Amino acid sequence: MDSASFLYSGAQSNTQPSWHVMSLNFFFKEVECFKSLTRLVFLDIENSIDRAKRLLKLQPMQPPSFGIMTLAFGHEHYMRQAEALAFSVKLHMPGIRVALISDSAQHHCIFDDHGRIDPTHGLGAIQKLWIDQYSPYDHTLFIDSDSLVTRPFHQELLEMNAFEFSPCGALFYGLEDSDNFYFENLGQTLRMIGVTEIPRFNGGVYFFKKGDMVKRIFEEARNVAKDAKRLGLKDFDKGGVGDEPALSLALAKLGVRSFCHNYGRLMQAPLDITGPVQIDVLKGFSYMADGVLRTPAICHFAAPYSRYWPYYYNCFLARHPRCPAFLKELIKLYFRVARSHRLRRLASLRSPVPLSP
Numbered sequence: 001m002d003s004a005s006f007l008y009s010g011a012q013s014n015t016q017p018s019w020h021v022m023s024l025n026f027f028f029k030e031v032e033c034f035k036s037l038t039r040l041v042f043l044d045i046e047n048s049i050d051r052a053k054r055l056l057k058l059q060p061m062q063p064p065s066f067g068i069m070t071l072a073f074g075h076e077h078y079m080r081q082a083e084a085l086a087f088s089v090k091l092h093m094p095g096i097r098v099a100l101i102s103d104s105a106q107h108h109c110i111f112d113d114h115g116r117i118d119p120t121h122g123l124g125a126i127q128k129l130w131i132d133q134y135s136p137y138d139h140t141l142f143i144d145s146d147s148l149v150t151r152p153f154h155q156e157l158l159e160m161n162a163f164e165f166s167p168c169g170a171l172f173y174g175l176e177d178s179d180n181f182y183f184e185n186l187g188q189t190l191r192m193i194g195v196t197e198i199p200r201f202n203g204g205v206y207f208f209k210k211g212d213m214v215k216r217i218f219e220e221a222r223n224v225a226k227d228a229k230r231l232g233l234k235d236f237d238k239g240g241v242g243d244e245p246a247l248s249l250a251l252a253k254l255g256v257r258s259f260c261h262n263y264g265r266l267m268q269a270p271l272d273i274t275g276p277v278q279i280d281v282l283k284g285f286s287y288m289a290d291g292v293l294r295t296p297a298i299c300h301f302a303a304p305y306s307r308y309w310p311y312y313y314n315c316f317l318a319r320h321p322r323c324p325a326f327l328k329e330l331i332k333l334y335f336r337v338a339r340s341h342r343l344r345r346l347a348s349l350r351s352p353v354p355l356s357p
Helices: 003-007 019-056 076-092 125-134 154-160 186-193 212-226 243-254 309-319 325-342
Strands: 066-072 097-102 113-116 139-143 147-149 165-167 171-174 197-200 205-209 277-280 284-289 292-294 298-300
Touching: 066 076, 066 125, 076 097, 076 147, 076 309, 125 139, 125 205, 125 212, 125 243, 147 309, 165 212, 186 197, 186 243, 197 243, 205 212, 212 243, 277 309, 309 325
Parallel strands: 066 097, 066 139, 097 113
Antiparallel strands: 139 205, 147 298, 165 205, 171 197, 277 284, 284 292
């Protein structure tokens, strides 16, 4: 019998297969088992690597989000102000997101993000004590809606980024100083909260980063606002106390004394200027102070300046930067006449500080 007949003789008869055939069958089964086991091992390794990546978060970290935010609620006029601010931001700082927090579900497409205020907090400047909760960004530059950006301010933002919370600089008022605009008796208020001085600043701009420190600052400011009557804080508007004194007292109580002093390069209000002001949202904002030319990036048209014609003219320019020169002169003439007519009921038709576009 040849070898082939010998090997297959068991398959050709009813007898049990020979040990040779059994050995081959066992070998082939072992090979299949080994291949299956190998596939399972490699699959388990891949799954382990995926799990390790998820657990260790090996994916690239996303940088903190940054954006500019403003508030607008109540009269439609404030919504138009916020839109003009957003147009001026996009004109000089393209690529930066702008968020509007308002009491309306409708908003202009110039805004990248939108949120709603909580009206139960009061309809006034006191709403600014909740901007830390309203902001959709990790790092936020809050700007009052009655402001306009007149030039890029990347360098000033880098300086602000060194702080968890900061207005645009601050002066310190002590026990012997007075602030009759916000306080009944500043010295008495300071003694009540156990401090000897507080920072005073313009609340047109705030920079803050979401975190424990900023949360404590705004929570303390809201507590101050609740206790405003006992502390001798005056009402700022129909909504109650203003954001500036509440935040000033909160910062003093928490011992926060370090702020970004950019010497008026980021924001300035004409209210604090004693000389002529040149303002053009396309060309810049400038004034002289102590013999030095100042060129802030943001002009805060705090009352009464948002009621004068240069503000309305610059809002128009922000919306229509490519307007022909001859049409700009006609629009300027229109605002001069129209706003002067509306302001005849005021004691003066001219700004306390001459504003020239």
